[in-house]
Amino acid sequence: MSRIKKITHPYPSEIIQARIDESIVTGQPLVERPFWYEHTETGQLFYDLYGCIGWPTEVSDKDEGMPGYVGVMGVVKPKKEGIPVQDAAFQLLTEGESLDVPTLLDMIITMREEYGFGQHPTLLQSFWGDPERFITTIALKNERLVASGGERLAILVSPPLEFYETVAFDEYVRALQSVIIPGRVRFYFGGCDLLKNKLREFKRNNPAVMAVGGLVHTLLAQCEWMDQARDNAFVVEEVNHVV
Numbered sequence: 159m160s161r162i163k164k165i166t167h168p169y170p171s172e173i174i175q176a177r178i179d180e181s182i183v184t185g186q187p188l189v190e191r192p193f194w195y196e197h198t199e200t201g202q203l204f205y206d207l208y209g210c211i212g213w214p215t216e217v218s219d220k221d222e223g224m225p226g227y228v229g230v231m232g233v234v235k236p237k238k239e240g241i242p243v244q245d246a247a248f249q250l251l252t253e254g255e256s257l258d259v260p261t262l263l264d265m266i267i268t269m270r271e272e273y274g275f276g277q278h279p280t281l282l283q284s285f286w287g288d289p290e291r292f293i294t295t296i297a298l299k300n301e302r303l304v305a306s307g308g309e310r311l312a313i314l315v316s317p318p319l320e321f322y323e324t325v326a327f328d329e330y331v332r333a334l335q336s337v338i339i340p341g342r343v344r345f346y347f348g349g350c351d352l353l354k355n356k357l358r359e360f361k362r363n364n365p366a367v368m369a370v371g372g373l374v375h376t377l378l379a380q381c382e383w384m385d386q387a388r389d390n391a392f393v394v395e396e397v398n399h400v401v
Contacts, residue, residue: 159272160198160271160272160273160274160275160277161197161198161199161272161273161274162195162196162197162198162204162207162272162273162274162277163195163196163198163274163277164193164194164195164274164277164278164281165193165194165195165196165203166192166193167192167193189384189385190205190243190384191205191206191383191384191385193278194206194235195207195232195274195277195281197232197251202232202234202249203234203235203236203237204232204233204234204235204249205233205234205235205243205246205383205384206232206233206281206382206383207230207231207232207233207251207273207274207281207282208230208231208232208233208282208286208373208377208382209228209229209230209231209266209269209270209282209284209285209286210227210228210229210230210231210285210286210287210318210369210370210372210373211226211227211228211229211262211266211285211286211287211288211315211369212226212227212228212287212288212364212365212366212367212368212369213226213259213262213287213288213291213292213365214226214256214257214258214259214262214365215363215365222257223257224361224364224365225255225256225257225365226255226256226257226259226262226365227253227254227255227262227352227353227356227365227366227369227370228253228254228255228262228265228266228269228285228369229250229251229252229253229254229269229350229353229366229369229370230250230251230252230253230269230273230282231248231249231250231251231370231373231374232248232249232251233246233247233248233249233377233383234246234247234248234249243383243384244381244384245344246383247343247344247345247346248337248344248345248346248374248377249345249346249348250345250346250347250348250350250353250370251273251348251350252269252272252273252350253350253352253353253366254269254352255352255365255366259292259295260295260299263295263296263299263313266285266313267303267313269282270282276310283310283314284314284315284316285313285314285315285316286315286316286317286318286369286372286373286376287315287316287317287318287368287369287372288315288317288321289315289316289317296313296315299313300312300313318330318372318373318375318376319372319375319376319379319380320375321372326368326372327362327363327367327368327371329371329375330367330368330371330372330374330375331367331371333371333374333375333378334357334367334370334371334374336378337374337378345374352366353366353367353370
């Protein structure tokens with residue numbers, strides 16, 4: 159059962175048009191969407207939710223490598239006015255780790271179901287991570303998922319911003335550090351200790367740090383939870399979509 163409920167503004171077309179008009183006047187290219195999400199157990203609101211995955215590191219003759227990591231993070235929508243949408247905080251909602259790739263894929267399926275997958279076409283449709291690892295294992299899993307429920311159930315993996323750069327890990331660590339600086343905290347662990355412990359250990363290319371760091375780095379740079387004003391015809395059409 160999903161812990162997330164989609165909430166739509168009572169007049170979505172009107173409010174999005176008003177926001178587009180305002181963006182034209184102010185020169186702001188991004189506009190807030192006319193829908194958001196609510197955690198049914200805590201009442202916390204989110205502009206959007208995102209998944210991330212870090213695959214297990216390679217096995218060597220010295221050890222079995224570091225376990226892979228899967229997590230879901232929400233972009234917090236404050237209940238009080240005054241906080242710019244672009245400066246929203248990030249809340250880690252759930253996480254898990256395993257050395258076994260099929261287990262990680264099962265975690266993705268479970269997390270998607272728990273956090274609103276299907277309530278909007280883009281919600282948790284893709285997890286941010288390395289799309290070129292374990293392609294065969296993912297393909298076999300997707301074959302069964304698609305056979306049971308259609309193409310929309312396929313697990314998709316998208317690369318975070320600058321993932322293919324040699325300095326990716328450095329960029330991702332700095333992105334995480336930038337949002338947990340005392341006095342300027344913008345990222346909350348929410349009782350999720352796996353990532354917190356990995357940051358303390360600080361092993362290079364740790365899958366948890368790569369996964370969440372890559373996601374945070376991407377969101378800081380691209381503000382994925384808002385839409386380009388010129389593209390909002392799609393948002394209006396999809397706002398009341400029900401799967």
